[in-house]
Amino acid sequence: MTLAVANKTDAAERFRQTPFDVEAEQALLGSILINNDAFERVSGFLEPEHFHEPLHQRIFEAISRVIRKGQLASPVTLRPYFSLDAAMQEVGGADYLAQISRFSPSVINSSDYGRMIFDLAQRRHLIKVGEEIVNTAYDPPVDLSPAEQIEEAEKQLYTISEKGRFGGGFKSFRQALTGAVEVAERAYKSPSHITGVATGLKDLDNLLGGLQPSDLIVIAGRPGMGKTALATNIAFHVAREWSRTEGKSGGRVAFFSLEMSAEQLATRIIGEQAQVSGSKIRRGKIDEREMSSLIQVATELERLPLFIDDTGGLAIAQVAGRARRLKRSGDLGLIVVDYLQLLAGSGSKRNDNRVQEVTEITKGLKTLAKELAVPVIALSQLSRGVDNREDKRPVLADLRESGSIEQDADQVMFVYREAYYLETKAPSDTSPEYADHKAKMDRISHLADILVEKNRHGPTAKIEVAFEKQYTRFFDLAHEESLPAQTR
Numbered sequence: 069m070t071l072a073v074a075n076k077t078d079a080a081e082r083f084r085q086t087p088f089d090v091e092a093e094q095a096l097l098g099s100i101l102i103n104n105d106a107f108e109r110v111s112g113f114l115e116p117e118h119f120h121e122p123l124h125q126r127i128f129e130a131i132s133r134v135i136r137k138g139q140l141a142s143p144v145t146l147r148p149y150f151s152l153d154a155a156m157q158e159v160g161g162a163d164y165l166a167q168i169s170r171f172s173p174s175v176i177n178s179s180d181y182g183r184m185i186f187d188l189a190q191r192r193h194l195i196k197v198g199e200e201i202v203n204t205a206y207d208p209p210v211d212l213s214p215a216e217q218i219e220e221a222e223k224q225l226y227t228i229s230e231k232g233r234f235g236g237g238f239k240s241f242r243q244a245l246t247g248a249v250e251v252a253e254r255a256y257k258s259p260s261h262i263t264g265v266a267t268g269l270k271d272l273d274n275l276l277g278g279l280q281p282s283d284l285i286v287i288a289g290r291p292g293m294g295k296t297a298l299a300t301n302i303a304f305h306v307a308r309e310w311s312r313t314e315g316k317s318g319g320r321v322a323f324f325s326l327e328m329s330a331e332q333l334a335t336r337i338i339g340e341q342a343q344v345s346g347s348k349i350r351r352g353k354i355d356e357r358e359m360s361s362l363i364q365v366a367t368e369l370e371r372l373p374l375f376i377d378d379t380g381g382l383a384i385a386q387v388a389g390r391a392r393r394l395k396r397s398g399d400l401g402l403i404v405v406d407y408l409q410l411l412a413g414s415g416s417k418r419n420d421n422r423v424q425e426v427t428e429i430t431k432g433l434k435t436l437a438k439e440l441a442v443p444v445i446a447l448s449q450l451s452r453g454v455d456n457r458e459d460k461r462p463v464l465a466d467l468r469e470s471g472s473i474e475q476d477a478d479q480v481m482f483v484y485r486e487a488y489y490l491e492t493k494a495p496s497d498t499s500p501e502y503a504d505h506k507a508k509m510d511r512i513s514h515l516a517d518i519l520v521e522k523n524r525h526g527p528t529a530k531i532e533v534a535f536e537k538q539y540t541r542f543f544d545l546a547h548e549e550s551l552p553a554q555t556r
Contacts, residue, residue, distance in 0.1 A: 087191045088120035089184065096181040097127050098172030101142055101165060107135050110182030118189035123155045127165070143169055190228060197224050219389040265319060265401055265443055268305030270544050271531045272518060276479060279402065279443035280525065284434045286408070286473055288448040288462065289483035290455065294516060295447050296328070297336070297540035298483055299404050302445065304337050306402045307374040319401010319442070320373040322394050324387055326410035330376040336540055337374075341365045345538040383412045384432035391436060400442050405433065407447035408473070427472035434476045448473060450482075460489050464521050480522040485535065487513045516542065 099106045111132070116125040130149045134141040143165035150156040156164060201221050208217065264278025279285060279302075289295040300323075309318025325333050339346040342361040348354050349362070377390060391403055405411065413425035430446075437444040450466045462482040467473045474480060490509060516535040520528050533542050 086120070086195070087188045089188060090121055090124075092181050092184050092188075093119050093121055093124045094168040095172055096178055096185060097124060097131070098168035098170070099174070099178045099181070100131055101146070101169045102172055104135055104141055106178035107131060107141070109179040114182050114186055118186055120188070120192070123153070123159070126150075126153065126155075193228055194225075197221065197228070215386070216383075219383075219385045222389040222392060223385070265306055266309065266317070267302045269302075269518075269531070269533060269542065271533070272520075275520060275526065275529055275531065276523065277525065279445070280478070281441045281443060282438045283443045283478040283524075284430070284437050284476060285443060285445045285479045285481070286448050286467075286477040287445060287481055287483065288450055288467055290450050290462070292488055293483040293485055294535060294540065294542070295483045296406055297535075298518070298542055299406055299445055299447055300333065300336055300540070301340070301542050303374060303402060303404050304340075304372075307372045308369075310373055310401060311371065315399065320394070320399055321375065321402045321404065322391050322400060323374060323376045323404045323406070324382065324390075325376055325378045325406050326380055326382060327406055328378065330378045333376055333378070338362055338365050338369065340539045340541045341369065343539055346540060347538075381410070381412060384429045387411065388432060388436045388439075391440060395440050395442075400440060403436070403440075403442055403444045405444065405446045407449060408433075409449050423472075430472045430476040446477075460484070460486075461517075461519065462521075474522065477522060478524040479520065482517075482519040482521060484517045484519055485515070486517075487515065513537075515545075 096106070096110065100110075114128075116129040116132070119125045119128055127146070127150075130146055131141045134145060139145065143162070146165055147162040150162050150165070156162065160167065201217070204212070204217055205214075208214075264276065264280040264283075266273050266278050267276075287295050287299055303321045303323050306318045307321045310320060312318070323333065335346055335349055338344075339349055339362075342358070342365040344354060344358045344362060348358070354362070375394060379386075387405065391400070394400055408426070408429060411429045413428045433444050433446055448467055450462050454460055454462050454466050461484055464474050464480060467480070487509060490512070514534055514536065516533050518531040518533060520531065522528065532545055534545050535542055
């Protein structure tokens with residue numbers, strides 16, 4: 069019985085036909101040759117390779133060439149293109165063009181035929197990808213792991229799904245203006261008056277207009293400056309806004325934590341929100357009130373749309389594949405990678421040329437941001453040269469493997485805390501300088517600077533923010549104009 073079923077399946081496989089419709093292809097081509105307006109209805113998404121019949125591919129390509137020259141495409145004007153075409157001779161020569169025009173549908177129906185042809189081409193593409201997956205799995209290259217094959221398959225499938233949206237192509241300036249005005253109107257009507265995803269830091273949002281879709285934002289700093297804390301604060305704010313407004317603002321967040329575990333990251337967030345020091349949580353030095361606060365905050369945040377992937381040693385292709393997968397399951401508002409130098413390239417001989425590998429990684433992150441239309445925050449380490457200078461404020465040249473990072477990023481910002489360096493120079497409490505040092509530490513210990521050194525969409529600036537080290541929390545400084553008026 070099993071053998072019979074197997075034989076029946078094999079027979080069905082042999083008699084299955086590749087999906088195509090020659091009559092639909094003839095109908096569309098004939099419709100265009102009768103009235104070239106039909107071409108405008110399908111030219112935005114249909115390409116010659118979407119036709120199954122090679123002759124029809126060449127006819128559509130010739131039609132495209134003639135119409136885009138501003139000339140009329142008809143059976144007469146196309147005749148010279150096919151005078152020596154062997155396949156055309158087999159179907160009656162150039163008279164074939166007149167034959168397919170004779171019983172063609174109206175211009176109104178041409179887009180329906182175009183979509184039918186496109187859908188069938190998509191199915192053939194899916195079959196081809198499926199066959200490649202099967203064949204590669206049976207006989208894989210020596211250096212190709214199953215995980216890499218899965219990532220490549222996901223990439224190909226995502227490409228097919230995106231092309232299936234009939235998107236892309238040129239937009240008229242009128243369409244672009246309409247989109248720009250809609251963005252401006254949304255910003256005008258929103259309480260925050262920004263066009264992108266809000267970071268939760270008002271001065272930073274005012275400078276950047278929020279985190280813009282398709283942008284690569286690099287946050288860099290020396291160890292201990294708080295770059296991971298800043299990224300975590302932003303990710304939490306974006307996810308919380310999405311939950312609080314039921315998806316009207318903020319967004320679901322994908323956080324790739326290549327350095328810290330998911331539990332460590334969660335500890336930071338609940339410690340920040342419950343205002344309990346992370347070090348006290350790790351050492352168990354918390355009292356009953358603090359434990360109660362942690363449990364309450366954890367209960368409130370358990371449904372937060374913040375997804376953490378703490379797999380170590382991820383390649384850029386794996387990050388892209390997992391981000392695509394998450395977006396397919398629902399909306400995605402932000403991607404965070406902590407941190408860039410811990411990612412690997414896709415080559416089999418990784419780290420042979422680290423500069424080239426980082427170039428591949430930064431270009432891959434920028435491509436991912438554009439592909440998914442979401443902002444991508446990538447954290448980056450700085451070279452040790454910063455610590456050897458008198459002025460510790462970082463500059464763009466301090467980025468490790470800085471060429472590609474600086475070039476591909478839309479924004480580059482540095483986290484700088486003067487108190488971190490001043491603390492290392494503390495004199496003894498019996499020194500004459502101790503009082504001045506303590507006074508300065510008291511003044512700046514809770515301050516941090518976000519130095520926006522590159523901003524593709526606007527000016528650069530220094531943003532002063534408050535920083536609570538024990539809770540790893542950044543927040544806005546109170547400006548004088550926002551303080552209540554004092555009575556004398």
